[in-house]
Amino acid sequence: MIDAAEAIRTYLRNLLSPSGYDVLLAESGARALEMLEEGAHPDAILLDIMMPDLDGLETLRELRGRLPDVPVIMLSVLSKASTVVEAMNLGAADYIGKPFEAAELESALERVLESRRQAEESNLSRSSSGRDRPTFLWASESMRRIREILEQIGDAGVTVLIHGESGVGKEVVARTVHELSVRKANRFVKVNCAALPEELLESELFGYERGAFTGATTRKPGKFEVASGGTMFLDEIGEMSPKLQAKLLQVLQDGEFSRLGGNVDVRVDVRVVAATNRNLEEMVRKGAFREDLFYRLNVVNVRVPPLRERPEEIRVLTDHFLEMYSREYGREYIALSDHLSQGFAEYAWPGNVRELENMVKRIVVLQREDAIAEEIFGSARPVLLSTPEEEDEPELDPTEEGVSLREIGKRAAREAERKALRRVLYQTHWNRKKAAKILEVSYKTLLLKIKECGLAE
Numbered sequence: 284m285i286d287a288a289e290a291i292r293t294y295l296r297n298l299l300s301p302s303g304y305d306v307l308l309a310e311s312g313a314r315a316l317e318m319l320e321e322g323a324h325p326d327a328i329l330l331d332i333m334m335p336d337l338d339g340l341e342t343l344r345e346l347r348g349r350l351p352d353v354p355v356i357m358l359s360v361l362s363k364a365s366t367v368v369e370a371m372n373l374g375a376a377d378y379i380g381k382p383f384e385a386a387e388l389e390s391a392l393e394r395v396l397e398s399r400r401q402a403e404e405s406n407l408s409r410s411s412s413g414r415d416r417p418t419f420l421w422a423s424e425s426m427r428r429i430r431e432i433l434e435q436i437g438d439a440g441v442t443v444l445i446h447g448e449s450g451v452g453k454e455v456v457a458r459t460v461h462e463l464s465v466r467k468a469n470r471f472v473k474v475n476c477a478a479l480p481e482e483l484l485e486s487e488l489f490g491y492e493r494g495a496f497t498g499a500t501t502r503k504p505g506k507f508e509v510a511s512g513g514t515m516f517l518d519e520i521g522e523m524s525p526k527l528q529a530k531l532l533q534v535l536q537d538g539e540f541s542r543l544g545g546n547v548d549v550r551v552d553v554r555v556v557a558a559t560n561r562n563l564e565e566m567v568r569k570g571a572f573r574e575d576l577f578y579r580l581n582v583v584n585v586r587v588p589p590l591r592e593r594p595e596e597i598r599v600l601t602d603h604f605l606e607m608y609s610r611e612y613g614r615e616y617i618a619l620s621d622h623l624s625q626g627f628a629e630y631a632w633p634g635n636v637r638e639l640e641n642m643v644k645r646i647v648v649l650q651r652e653d654a655i656a657e658e659i660f661g662s663a664r665p666v667l668l669s670t671p672e673e674e675d676e677p678e679l680d681p682t683e684e685g686v687s688l689r690e691i692g693k694r695a696a697r698e699a700e701r702k703a704l705r706r707v708l709y710q711t712h713w714n715r716k717k718a719a720k721i722l723e724v725s726y727k728t729l730l731l732k733i734k735e736c737g738l739a740e
């Protein structure tokens with residue numbers, strides 16, 4: 284139990300000890316980390332979001348790094364959507380608003396401990412949240428047609444090129460290609476071609492020999508070798524450099540390549556599925572993408588339509604995510620109000636299914652619609668190009684215990700970042716490459732920021 288307020292620490296010890304819990308108390312994140320180093324091995328952690336030294340979210344990040352299988356329940360007086368979602372995205376198992384009822388806390392504890400036990404039993408604890416495999420819905424005519432195509436090509440092993448806007452479900456389609464194929468017993472390996480600089484991407488894909496460069500002290504197999512017999516998903520293929528495009532073409536043509544610093548050809552049997560939100564044909568015309576590679580990849584072409592072109596799915600997906608997240612976070616299932624359902628139906632969903640999923644997640648966690656309603660109704664009007672009304676975060680009250688000037692500054696900075704991010708992502712229709720350029724950060728930093736700000740998975 285980590286909380287800056289002594290009264291709360293004592294209260295929790297008195298509450299939990301009689302129920303048989305062995306309670307360790309820490310007054311700060313730093314102290315908690317120290318206790319771990321001294322050998323503490325908790326089964327679950329209760330953590331206050333707002334603490335003076337290392338703040339709760341930073342502590343959470345540290346804890347998740349060291350104890351990925353130990354569930355962390357966040358406690359907070361703040362019920363701000365962004366903070367809560369940020370905590371959930373960092374892997375918090377649950378969230379309880381202060382003040383809380385004793386029963387509420389006990390049931391949350393029991394729940395996270397139980398799901399950890401189950402995860403251990405079924406050996407699922409590899410995924411840190413112990414989550415089940417996600418279910419995918421094929422809830423519109425256009426998506427069902429895509430699934431039919433995937434079924435038909437299952438055994439053929441042909442390459443598949445998937446394109447569509449951000450968040451439409453390209454990865455879902457790629458995984459389904461693998462699941463429906465004879466290769467499903469082998470691995471599905473995903474590599475994001477935009478997330479790494481050229482050299483790193485090359486060594487990631489093709490591996491390297493010992494001594495290939497300074498620091499290469501051992502041989503490392505590339506992802507193509509890891510995926511052998513299975514499926515390689517090359518995400519954001521449009522961002523691949525010409526040099527790697529050439530190397531990839533060779534793998535597709537001959538099933539062969541050489542590791543960095545090596546001259547032996549490695550043979551692999553991998554099915555390649557590639558995805559992009561760029562217009563590759565146009566890139567080919569402009570000379571930015573190799574035409575021969577394009578034809579090699581484009582044996583089967585799947586266009587995943589944006590959510591606004593399959594509005595009949597909005598309702599089904601909403602219910603699905605409501606149900607899924609209520610279960611995952613142990614919250615009561617609450618249907619959307621008619622007003623918000625109507626708003627959802629008319630909203631343009633520039634971030635597609637991912638945006639819908641995140642909104643529903645927030646509603647479930649907070650058990651409140653208001654923050655979302657503002658976003659939806661603030662931007663539903665002229666469809667894509669409008670910027671949503673900003674959701675203003677309540678300011679921190681400096682007279683409250685544990686609110687330091689530093690904390691206020693940090694929070695304001697984070698909030699400013701979040702607003703800028705949101706605006707640019709809307710402007711670019713969630714084209715993250717473009718957004719990174721506008722914001723002058725690397726693509727990788729942008730992905731991290733999106734996650735930290737609770738804007739996407």
Ligand SMILES: Nc1ncnc2c1ncn2[C@@H]1O[C@H](COP(=O)(O)OP(=O)(O)OP(=O)(O)O)[C@@H](O)[C@H]1O
Nearest residue numbers: 418419420421448449450451452453454455636637
């Ligand atoms: N048909 C579906 N059923 C259930 N969940 C879905 C479906 N389609 C998409 N999702 C969910 O929406 C989110 C976004 O999907 P996915 O990652 O496949 O999109 P994407 O097109 O790869 O996005 P990006 O271009 O941003 O990488 C995921 O969390 C995914 O599980």
Ligand SMILES: [Mg+2]
Nearest residue numbers: 450453454518
């Ligand atoms: Mg994707």
